[in-house]
Amino acid sequence: MSVRQSLLAILDQGPCYGYQLRAEFDRRTGSSWPLNVGQIYSTLDRLERDGLVERTDGDTEGQIYYRITAAGHREVAEWLRSPVQRGVAAARDELAIKLAIAATLPGVDIAQVIQVQRAATLKSLQELTRAKNASGEPESPEELAWTLVADAMIFAAEAEARWLDHSEARLARASAAGLAAALPLSTETPKRGRPAKKARGAAGPAKARAVTAATVEAASVVTAHGEGVSR
């Protein structure tokens, strides 16, 4: 979604043609999210369909410019005013789900699962830090844009590392309290339709509650990965 709104925000600065728009997006995001021109045109088509931009007649060289409409301008203002809602996408973080599932499986060394991830996360963090350190302080608006994206990735990786530390401690506490036991396959016949909400809060296996809590925490700290910068 943010590609659409980013392109619209750029068009709010003045009419652009497709390649120009790609170049503008590129330099304003530190080249951290390469878009192909096909994506640009398909986005422009949708923006045009929704009445947010309109096509101009070709210039003398036949170049088609896209111009923002009043509705498009309002949409940009609304985008800048609103928070980005990661919502359910963050709760469905692949890593959080993997850990939650792994914690219910017998014979899985969950500490090792966490450590493997931690080493990988730290390695990413080292590489990002090295790239940022090699670049020094930003000296232009474009470099500043790149640094903002680099910082976002660094902080997201840090959050992931902290969440892993936290989960490890939580699981160790649960284990010490005798709560960490694998979940065997249930013999109950599942009801059709969506799972009943009460399953989470009911007096089911305490382990499941601990894992659910860990998952919710993950949703609040594991960020940015879904938002393109990690592509």
Added chain:
Amino acid sequence: MSRAATAPDELLRLDGVAMHYGKGETSVTALAGIDLTVSRGELVAVMGASGSGKSTLLTIAGGLTRPTSGEVIVEGQWLSDMSPARIAMLRRRSLGFVFQDFNLVPVLTAIENVTLPLELDGWKRGKARRAALDALDSVELADRADRFPDDLSGGQQQRVAIARAIVGSRRLILADEPTGALDSTTGEVVLRMLRGRVDAGAGGILVTHDARHAAWADRIVFLRDGRIVDESTADRAESLLTGRHTV
């Protein structure tokens, strides 16, 4: 005892270092057989939960505590062969410590703080002062040489501590949570300085619980229950982030 020669670039080696407190049933193992080397130009971060043995490892590496077993070799010298007085001398000449709370002497100026270990080691005042100025210059604080710690910001105080750690011929920096008392941006400046000193030929161990700070190291070792359980090395060829100056 015969001693194998160490590699010329090797600043520190821990060979099977173990540390137990107490005896018998009540014995507590802080470190259980640590092997670790630090070479010139290398920064090694040590991470682990509280009680994993991080700080014990640092005090043993710095010759402040003798391990129950195993060997500590600093610049080719086996600490187990040395008297406490000689270890103290080695500490002054070869090792620099950086702590979370800076540990500067408040009644001495920045340059006097940096000069102190050299003067304790018998350096002439003028020579010690020149070396201290060089060290302060390397952390971009030469113009603050005559300020007292109270007149310096936290970040500047920690940079003085780094200058003190590397002054003279010292090449091994042992840092225990050096950014713990600093805000995020200031901490980054301090780490950049530390990294710069290592890139210029020093070596160091950085004990931290902060992943973002550990990421400045070339290698990260993970301690759990006194053992190294894993290690992460940055792959210089690979980058997650392109653009600007692709590294």
